[in-house]
Amino acid sequence: MNTNNSPSAHVHRDDEAQKMGMWFFLFTELLLFGGLFLVYSIYRFKNPDAFAHGAKELNVVLGAINTIVLLTSSLTAALSITAIQKGQKKLALGLVLFTIFCALIFLVNKYFEWGHKFEIGIYPGSDLLRAIPRGEALFFVLYYFMTGLHAIHVIVGAIILGFMARYIQTGLINSDYYVLLENGALYWHLVDLIWIFLFPLLYLIH
Amino acid sequence: MGENVQHLSFLQDNGGKKGILAWITTTDHKRIGLLYFYSLTVFFLMGVVLGILMRLELMNPGKDLVEPQTYNSLFTLHGVIMIFLFVIPGIPAVFGNIALPLLLGARDVAFPKLNLLSWYLYILGALMALSTLLFGNAPDTGWTFYAPYSVRTGTNVTMAVLAAFILGFSSILTGLNFIVTIHRMRAPGMTWFRMPLFSWALYATAWIQLLATPVVGITLLMIAVERMLGIGLFDPSLGGDPILYQHLFWIYSHPAVYIMILPGMGVISEMIPVFARRRIFGYKAIAYSSLAIAFIGYFVWGHHMFTSGMSGPARVIFSLLTFLVAVPSAIKVFNWVATLYGGSIDLKPPLLYALGFIFLFLIGGLTGLVNGALAADVHIHDTYFVVGHFHYVMFGGTGFAFFAALHYWFPKVYGKMYNVKHATRAFWVLFTGFNILYFPMLVVGMMGMPRRYYDYLPQFHIPNLISTFGSWIVVSGLIYMIVVLIQGYRKGTPAGKNPWGGLTLDWQTDSPPITENFVELPIVTEGPYEYK
Secondary structure, eight states: OOGGGSGGGOOOOOHHHHHHHHHHHHHHHHHHHHHHHHHHHHHHHHOHHHHHHHHHTSOHHHHHHHHHHHHHHHHHHHHHHHHHHTTOHHHHHHHHHHHHHHHHHHHHHHHHHHHHHHHTTOSTTOHHHHHSOHHHHHHHHHHHHHHHHHHHHHHHHHHHHHHHHHHHHHTSSOSSOOHHHHHHHHHHHHHHHHHHHHHIIIIIOO | OGGGOOOOBTTTOOTTOOTTHHHHTOOOHHHHHHHHHHHHHHHHHHHHHHHHHHHHHTTSSSOSSSOHHHHHHHHHHHHHIIIIIIITTHHIIIIIHHHHHHHHTOSSOSOHHHHHHHHHHHHHHHHHHHHHHHSSOOOOSTTTTOTTHHHHOSSSHHHHHHHHHHHHHHHHHHHHHHHHHHHHOOOTTOOGGGSOHHHHHHHHHHHHHHHHHHHHHHHHHHHHHHHHHTOOSSOGGGTOOHHHHHHHHHHHHHHHHHHHHHHHHHHHHHHHHHHHTSOOTTHHHHHHHHHHHHHHGGGOGGGGOTTSSOOHHHHHHHHHHHHHHHHHHHHHHHHHHHHHTTSOOOOOHHHHHHHHHHHHHHHHHHHHHHHHSHHHHHHHTTBHHHHHHHHHHIIIIIIHHHHHHHHHHHHHHHSEEOOHHHHHHHHHHHHHHHHHHHHHHHHHHHTTOBSSOSOOOGGGHHHHHHHHHHHHHHHHHHHHHHHHHHHHHHHOEEOOSOTTOOOSGGGTSOSSOBTTBOSSOOOOOSOTTOOO
16 A cells, blocks of 8 residues: 555645746746836936935935845845755854844835925825926836835845744755745845846936 | 545535535635635626616617616626726636536646635635725726726725725736646646647636736726825826826736636637547647637737727827737637538537637627727727727627536536427527627617617617617526526536547546546546547
8 A cells, every 4th residue: 555646645846836836926026126117217218316405315325224234135045045055054043033123224214205205295196296396296106116115025034034034944945845944035026136237216316 | 544445525525524514615616616706606797787787777768677877887896896806807717717627637726725815815805896886985997997087086996996906906816826737737648739729828818817907907996096085197187197007007908808708719619529529620829829819819909909099100000909919819710610511510509609600709809900900990989899809809708608617517517417309499599689788789880879878869760779689698598598597506417537439638537526626637648639
């Protein structure tokens, strides 16, 4: 009797498929933001001066700090995979936690940045935004929409990494089975990648 | 154990859970397929009821039944329900789920839990969409949610677009699951060109689901955000561009048309060789044409906007591409007909529906070319000709393919055979009623009757009367079909493993299949339609 023939005893594991699925999911995320990038480029093309003027209002320093924070966090996410491959559980856990910490720094920065904009009356539907030229208002609307959607992805990414940290602790993720961590890190890299495009588009091009 | 082991069918095997829990927490692809099937049927029938109400209103000129505003909500919700809840998920979610792993010789899809999540998202989206019937004012924008009206109307558009967003997410996850399943789960020996053609169609469809849906997702999100925050992304009075909305919407929604029709074509490709007892003619041509349709389908969206403001060269290019996308569809039709030629044809209900599909799709496809021609489109844009055209494609095409698949895999899923004689009669009622319902729309559209009005000029009366009469025959046909199938489920004779004489792997396992499909994974040594 071979228990493998019994369907209920069948266990299916295919790391390659898991990673493939994650990559396909990332395609859809790219296209989701792709729609916004398209809208951004068309409105930028229509209102070049207003967009340039709007971009001057944004805080390049805060944006640059956040860029560095995210790039660093991507590095630590990638390092955590190498660590778990080598069986260094504690190091892997520390690196994942550091990545989550970076996500929090990013969000706190974002909070101050947005908070300041709200104070000076730049937020969707505000009187100021109704009064300024339409092109400039569109810039800020897109600024909030794009960075807002990105911030949601940061939060989701941090939650995913939180699960990864837990799984490393419980040993579900180990030196033999780490595709979950790879996928979690892939998602985090996407969050990073989107920001790499958002930063110059919104903050740097004048 | 060993050879004597009794394997439970998936219908009986509750996996140690009880009652409804054994269904709504299942990860078995066949059970999830049935969950989709039952919920889809309910929504389809709701859509039918809304459609019938519209036809009743249009029976005579002037107000017959409902207020103009109610009529606007009727065609909006009829569209939303039929498109997002029935036609788009339709064949992939039901028959893709049930048949794909069986056809590939796999135990399940690649991500069974994700598969169940897709169904939950589908139900969530459906409930959100249907809630607009009960709470607030039902949306009145048409299923396309064109800006700026969708931004300004006081009706419950926000809920409807968020519902469509969630439904899109469900569709993406199904597509993702199928692509990975096809890449990774094929039985030993099943090369790409030994795959049944339904899998090829699902593969092409899944790529569209994956790559096009996010664009409409973000677009609908923009509508929702615009409504909630009063910002001006598409509203021209706030600096937005309404034409941009149309572009973004159709960048998804035209490829989505191929999400709707490609799986139907796959179903037909599966049936024709089985009931003609003949090797399929042009296997590779059919497989590649699915990919070609999926690919070219991305670049034709502009043909929805010939009259809404686009440069001359852009219109010519979109028109040309529209004609090009018809070529692979025609390749399929020619190959089906060539397969039938010289075969020993067994005119069972599934084949009847398949032939009905070919006939109706031919009309739908060719009238599509009339719309795609620039000069003609200026005249027939927004008329009933367009309504007739897409009902021939969506209902006559996808709908009939859905019924074909239903009659084809019914004995496999339930292990019982319905009454073939009555099923055949139901087909003829449905087929006749269909043409009486929709053909007059093509005529009255050519005469100039615009779509989306609750009223019309007296000269359009006769065709509308005939059309409404046809809608009653269609409903009778549907009821007839459903009764025959329910009777088959309750009292049908045992169907056996392979009632149709199919050679694909789905027919080699039990009916109904056991949990995880095969006792031992099959080894494939030849193509799927090698009739000798």
